[in-house]
């Protein structure tokens with residue numbers, strides 16, 4: 001991949017409480033790449049993402065965003081972030097439009113919305129197929145619809161980099177298809193994506209590279225296991241009862 005590095009991690013370590021959670025992560029995401037971060041529960045995927053965006057402090061190593069050291073990086077409107085849905089629900093009563101508009105604030109002067117900002121909100125809702133729910137409370141939405149709104153909020157500032165933590169978790173099939181289509185369009189227009197996934201699922205055709213974490217370290221960094229599905233990853237040792245053949249070795253994703 002020849003694009004410039006959009007995300008660069010070198011030897012990044014992080015602790016939560018006194019527990020080492022990232023133990024020397026090297027990761028580069030180039031412009032235009034779609035990289036999936038995979039790994040078992042607790043392997044450090046969310047922490048890696050939260051360290052990149054500055055929600056968790058790194059205790060060691062180097063992080064750069066768009067070639068700028070993270071500690072001096074200020075251009076946050078270039079980055080759209082979709083947190084794990086459970087942490088974003090919040091119980092705050094707000095309409096779909098209000099939630100998506102919040103994602104546009106970084107593009108406004110003093111929070112004042114102009115025509116172009118309102119148009120961007122409408123467009124983001126159209127992208128995720130939620131324009132007809134613009135005035136509804138987010139509390140009235142299904143999990144999948146809620147996730148679509150969070151993705152619209154991340155896209156409304158027209159970011160160059162999209163970071164998503166398990167965007168498909170708890171999302172119904174219809175919404176998964178819409179999200180995959182939305183992401184496909186964004187990738188076609190050149191967006192860079194880093195996303196945590198439990199399985200590649202409908203996003204599989206979009207993924208350029210898979211980075212697998214285990215116990216806070218990078219275990220695999222290379223092509224996604226396209227042909228055989230996630231269980232073709234090296235080291236998988238999960239045995240499926242329905243397997244007719246010799247069990248494949250993985251164990252990375254569950």
Ligand SMILES: Nc1ncnc2c1ncn2[C@@H]1O[C@H](COP(=O)(O)OP(=O)(O)OP(=O)(O)O)[C@@H](O)[C@H]1O
Nearest residue numbers: 016017019021039040041042043044045046047048
């Ligand atoms: N606030 C916290 N304080 C202490 N330890 C934490 C905290 N949050 C997470 N951990 C621990 O850090 C480790 C990594 O968690 P993290 O959420 O990054 O993993 P993950 O790979 O994203 O897992 P999952 O797939 O379950 O979301 C886990 O062992 C978790 O228990």
